[in-house]
Amino acid sequence: MNDVGDETIGALLERRARLHPDDTYCTFRDERITFRLLKRRVDQVATLLKAHGLARGDRVAVMLPSHPEHLYVIFALAQLGMVRVPINVHLIGAPLEHLLTELAPQALVVDCAYEAALAGLASPLPTLIRRNGVDGEFDAYAACVEDTAPLDVAADDIVALTPSSGTTGAPKGVLKSDRHLRAGPMAVLRLTEAQPGDVFLFWEALHHGSGVAVAIAALIGRFQLAMLERFSASRFWDEARQHRATHIHYLGSVLPMLLKQPARADDREHGVRIAWGGGCPSHIWQAFAERFGVTMREGYGLSELITFVTANVDGTPGSIGKPLSYYEVTLIDDEGTPVHAGDKGEIAVRARDARLGFLGYFNNAGADAAARRGDLFLTGDLAHADADGNLFYAGRKKDMLRRRGINISAWDVESVFAEHEAIAEVALVGVPSELGEDELKLFVRVRDGVRVEPLDLIRWSSLRLPYFQIPRYVEFVDAFPKTPTQRIQKKELSREVVGVWDGAHTDFRVAKR
Structure with a gap:
């Protein structure tokens, strides 16, 4: 240049x-x-x-x-x-x-x-x-x-x-x-x-x-x-x-x-x-x-x-x-x-x-x-980076969550859910758990005119994510707070879980993992 x-x-x-x-x-x-x-x-x-x-x-x-x-x-x-x-x-x-x-x-x-x-x-x-x-x-x-x-x-x-x-x-x-x-x-x-x-x-x-x-x-x-x-x-x-x-x-x-x-x-x-x-x-x-x-x-x-x-x-x-x-x-x-x-x-x-x-x-x-x-x-x-020196973005460092002793990249989880045909936008955050680490809460905005049940999303993800990356909570939103670059402002997303869909005691398995 x-x-x-x-x-x-x-x-x-x-x-x-x-x-x-x-x-x-x-x-x-x-x-x-x-x-x-x-x-x-x-x-x-x-x-x-x-x-x-x-x-x-x-x-x-x-x-x-x-x-x-x-x-x-x-x-x-x-x-x-x-x-x-x-x-x-x-x-x-x-x-x-x-x-x-x-x-x-x-x-x-x-x-x-x-x-x-x-x-x-x-x-x-x-x-x-x-x-x-x-x-x-x-x-x-x-x-x-x-x-x-x-x-x-x-x-x-x-x-x-x-x-x-x-x-x-x-x-x-x-x-x-x-x-x-x-x-x-x-x-x-x-x-x-x-x-x-x-x-x-x-x-x-x-x-x-x-x-x-x-x-x-x-x-x-x-x-x-x-x-x-x-x-x-x-x-x-x-x-x-x-x-x-x-x-x-x-x-x-x-x-x-x-x-x-x-x-x-x-x-x-x-x-x-x-x-x-x-x-x-x-x-x-x-x-x-x-x-x-x-x-x-x-x-x-x-x-x-x-x-x-x-x-x-x-x-x-x-x-x-x-x-x-x-x-x-x-x-x-x-x-x-x-x-x-x-x-x-x-x-x-x-x-x-x-x-x-x-x-x-x-x-x-x-x-x-x-x-x-x-x-x-x-x-x-x-x-x-790959062998040729090409760089691949992998999310924010502060977007790393820790669940059950394992580090989880929110970017990795969001990238999988973004492939679902019903989903327009998605964001993953950590919320406090009884064990002192993070539980995973997924925010979802679906495409206009589309409906999907939380359990169906979780079952779908269970075929594509390891068990420790599967969110426990799912909350649907009509819109996300955004920065001017259209990045989701996660600090504005609620960490409240009362009344939110909770898959803690749900059998979401659809195939042996």
Whole structure:
């Protein structure tokens, strides 16, 4: 891969608008946004932000929907050297208050649709710059003159605080430099092999790093974004056809959701060449590629580093690939010793260029220190490698449960249940047992219009899992709490077992094991 140079996001946008002014950057509804128009609107938003007294280094939270105006804010903050604090628009209550308190922004650009979530918070709010309301201060940007001040941002300035995923604990603000925010998109270009003229179906939430990475990748690689207001599994392929998409992105449960849509005669009638992303199990990989006629490209990354640390470009099903040239990856045990070939170990990453390594957490020295072992960053994720060095993701280290003296990977159990035709999504957690270790509780969301009995699920699993991995409890849910990357937030799942189906005294055996 190419080195990540010193040309900042703001300088890159300026160059695109100068050299390719009439090229399409993004389409949204019936609007075509060229590089020239993008630059003009970004400069107008920059003027507006300055008019509110904001200056380089100030932290500005952003709580906006998927809309081009969200992109204008992202690029305006970057070129002004302000520190963007993305806020998930679905947050309410304590999680929202936690981010605003811990990351302490001086201002919050917020759509009025989300103001109700702010009303009940006990902590003082930052200065609000409202969009789409009676007091729509943000909407005034359209009448602003363009900011023409010289760019004053260096490549290694901190320009974002990205909340960590928070699947098992409270999110932390990850320090991100301009160089970091460009390295991830360069990895996207490596994985997708996108070229000028390609079209990415752009459904990703912009409060998550993957969405921002795609937006910046389109600047670097000059492909087009076909921006959608939201992800819809039922409309997904029709929207891909409508916008003549060549690439589609997936995260978390997106592929299973698409695969479980009713089969159609035109499933392969589209222009998509590559489906790329992270979190595709091997049993989904082949089925998705064959049904929709696409090439699969899988990678692995995390908030603390860049969008992708590894990339699978040779097509090994289920693999997250090999490290990009920016990084070295070692699989280690609890003592920090590299594991034997084929064994699971924690993914530990060393950046070849320290400027692309873990830059730390905002005002959280304890968490910062705990994440490091010398020059290694400890991801908390598990993987194993095959004889060719291909890595295979194996779940979260904190997702290891202990039952009857045996360590159990929640990932392993969930992967088996995910293959059941009735199941749309599934999650396994540990709950206290009389013996002091974990009992296994399985949460299940079934496909729309489908019913299945807990005992039938357990009997089905008894043919595919060893006895100690078979869940004792089963609870059905209508929806799972999710992170922006569509990962299930297990910390939000109830550990209560009263009134939950309990198979402790049920004979579920259907065959001799």
